[in-house]
Amino acid sequence: MANDLFTYTMRLADDAAILSQRLAGWCGHASHLEEDIALTNIALDQIGCARLLYAYAGEIEGKGRDEDALCFNRNEREFTNLLLLEQPNDDFAYAIVRQFFYSAYVLLFWQALKSSKDERLAGIAAKAEKEAAYHLRHSAEWVVRLGDGTEESRSRIEEAIEFLWMYTGEMFEMDEVATALAEQGIAVDAAAIKPAWNKSINEVFARADLSVPTGTWMQTGGRNGEHSEHLGHVLAPMQYLQRAYPGLVW
């Protein structure tokens, strides 16, 4: 049980950490200043979330690993984030679609986790829910503008949607860990939030006359540490100082 809870909490922490690392890549490089600041706000929310979750996971584990030990000293195969979140910032459309798919899901997820029997997780969920609601609004409005903007923006966002779609199935998977915790009223039944997620995607896509992809093949593996090649490149710069100079305080 404690082991399951640790595994489960680490998944959520890794999601937040990897997404924040991706979003942080925009800081200083976005299309205009207002958006530069907006994306950084989302990145900061994700870091805040990662810190709370890693700290909690460290306590559950009870081996003295703190948030940084958990974030900076684990290998690719130990990271259990969703594959969607490690996908690169190929262009702004990719970043927005990634954010939109994830925010639409994680808002529903936090709303459900708020009533978890685990008080710490419920508390973190209550805070994260408000942040996710704004991330969803921000990314959804961009989906509409890129979809119904120029020919170029439409073709770019269609490409991003098509590419990232196969990573969305993983969000709703329930494996043994999640199922066991859900039965105890701790974890969220992720499969159960899929219809509401579909509805939210459909509504926003409809505003921009975008089609939901018909592909049904979904990639999986992130929760077991089986990643795309991108994750190693996310971790390499992120962990470099901690790895090069082990055990120091920064």
Added chain:
Amino acid sequence: MSEQHTPLWEVFIRSRNGMSHRHAGSIHAADAEMALQAARDVYTRRGEGLSIWVVPSAAIIASDPSEKDMMFEPTGDKIYRHPTFYEIPEEVGNM
């Protein structure tokens, strides 16, 4: 080709209930929703606000500084509008 201009908006923020909205600054945005979000992301990063107004800068009608005398001088001698113009015996207390 010189770039098409993205409209300018003025941002007003109510810092807490009971206060009026105050001018905080400006941002650029293509439309009202984007302007509202940009105002939130730029001007309330440190919990400065509870309510935001955004107004297209072009919609603001301003008085002309060269008409300052005509517009504002005439009120200068109307001291009877101010409470301190009236003397009240001290024993009355606050009024």
Added chain:
Amino acid sequence: MYTQSLNTAVQRDGAEEDPQKLAAFQAKIDREEKIEPNDWMPAAYRKTLIRQISQHAHSEIVGMLPEGNWITRAPSLKRKAALLAKVQDEGGHGLYLYSAAETLGISREEMVEQLHTGKAKYSSIFNYPTLNWADVGAVGWLVDGAAIMNQIPLCRCSYGPYARAMIRICKEESFHQRQGYELLLTMMKGSEDQRQMVQDAVNRLWWPALMMFGPSDKDSVNTADSMRWKIKRFTNDELRQKFVDATVPQAEVLGITLPDPDLRFDEESGHYVYGEPNWEEFYNSIKGNGICNKQRLKDRVKAHTDGAWVREAALAYARKERERREAGKQAAE
């Protein structure tokens, strides 16, 4: 947040200003009254301000890059959050300053173009690279520290929108210098490797930080107008001296050596005496020959060019929505 005393004076145009208006304007400034956007102002005042404020804004925006260089590599989540928030603040400050300049009749698009074509300058400090993690701390301590010396007097600048932007900026960035210094202190308490990183960063950034105040007064011919107009309140050397006096004792607490063999305290004047910066390097960097000049500009141009389709999409959508609303209204009538 960064400003630099560059060549802010502008060539006087042939046209003479109305002497009466000019006198009234100067009298207003002498009474410490603010000049507001629609007020009459001499063309040279307007031009000087546009140039100074836009350079200041460009410095903020280019200044996001050297520190941004370490965002993905920050060694702890706490440091990563602080650094991201700080770099984001620089972006915000650039935005406030562009807005202040826009009140003088220039658009943000024009200013950005001036930066990208190399017509406008930005602070020379950002043409130096950030080579190890301690640079992030040293930038906060020395570069922001120098900038604060420059900026506090600007809060009283005669031009209202500039002064107001500076007040907001100074308030927001009070954490920047402290986080930098605290980062360095933490490293100094750590391993020998970490202490070496700090010393290395300070060795490289000390002189560039001193040069942020601009050329020595004896070589700076352009401050007279700015002083009279109360855009500038202290000379370059006065501000540089203040900075040195404030910083040397902080270096002692930190336990590092400042790379100036001539640095000593002068009992008589009560000030620190310091050596001569390498002005040739300074002018070279301003001219575009610093190690990072081309890279910085290239990065800015790339972000802007790569983002053009995003800005166009937003404008196109806004136009379509307007048209749809109009069409809806007409149909209803």
